Amino acid sequence: MEVHTMADENDNMEAVMGLIINGGNAKSSSMEAIMAAKKGDFTTADAKLKEADNFLTDAHNAQTGMLTEEAKGNHVKVTLLMVHSQDHIMNAITFRDLAGEIVDLYKQLDKKADK
Template sequence: MNEQNLEAIMGLIIHGGDAKSSAMEALQAAKEGDFATADEKIKQAETALNEAHHSQTGLLTQEAQGNHMEVTLLTVHSQDHLMTSIAFTDLAKEIIDVYKKIG
C-alpha cells in the first residue's frame, strides 16, 4: 500500500472517530439541556465527517482512474468506521431533536 493511500485510510479512521466523539458529546449536552453546546458539537461532527469524505473521495478517484489498491483489513476497518460514524451522527441529531421537543 502506498503512503498516499495509507494517509487517506488513516484520515477516514481519525476523522470518523472525531465525528463520533463529537456526536456523543452533543448527546450528553442535549441530555443536560445545553442545546447550544449540542448544536456546536453536531457541527463539529459534520465537519469531521466532511474531512473523512475528502479522504474517501481521494481513494475513489484513484480507483476510478484505474489505480486499483489492495484492499486490506485496515481499508475495510476505515470504511466501517466512517459508516458507523455517519449513522451515529445522524441518530444523534434525531435524539437531540427529541430532547428539544421534550424540553
Template sequence: MHPVEEPKNLEAVMGLIMHSGNAKSFGMEAVQAAKEGDFEKADQKLEEANEELVNAHHAQTGLLTQEASGEKFEVTLLMVHAQDHLMNAITFLDLVKELIDVHKKVNVRD
C-alpha cells in the same frame, strides 16, 4: 510496497479512521449537551461532527478517485476497517440528530 502501505494511501485510510472517530466523539458530546439542556452546545458539537465527516469524505474521495483513474489496489482489512468507521459515524450521527430533537421537545414540555 503494498499499495495500501504507500504513504498517500495510508494517510487517506488513517484519515478515514481518525475523522470518523472524531465525528462520533463530537456526536456523543452533542447528545450529552442536549441531555443537560444545552442545545446551543449540542448544535455546536453537531456542527463539529459534520466537519469531521466532511474531512473523512475527502479522504474517501481521494481513494475512490485513484481507483477510478485506474490506480487499482487490493482491499485490505485496514481499508475495510476505515470504511466501517465512516459508515458507523454516518449512521450514529443520524441517530444523534434524532436524539437531540427528542431532547428539545421534552425540554419544551418541562
C-alpha cells in the same frame, strides 16, 4: 502489470488513517452533542453536531480522493485496515444521524416541560 510504489502505499495509508481518525472524532462529537442535549445545553449540542459534520466532511473528502483514483484505474490493494476504515466512516455517519434525532427529541421534551 501494475506497479505500486512506496509513495502510493503511504498516500493510501494516510487516507485510511484519515478515515479512521475523522470517523472516530465525528462519533465522539456526536456523543458529546447527545450528552449536552441531555443536560439541556442545546447551544453546545448544536455546535458538537456541526463539529461532527466537519469531521465527516474531511473523511468524505479523503474517501472521495481514494474513489477518484480507483475510477482512474489506479487500483489499490484492499487491506483489512482499509475495510476497517470504511466501517468507522459508516458507523460515524449512522451515529451522527441518530445523534441529530436524539438532540431534536431532547429539544422537543424541553419545550413540553416549559409549558
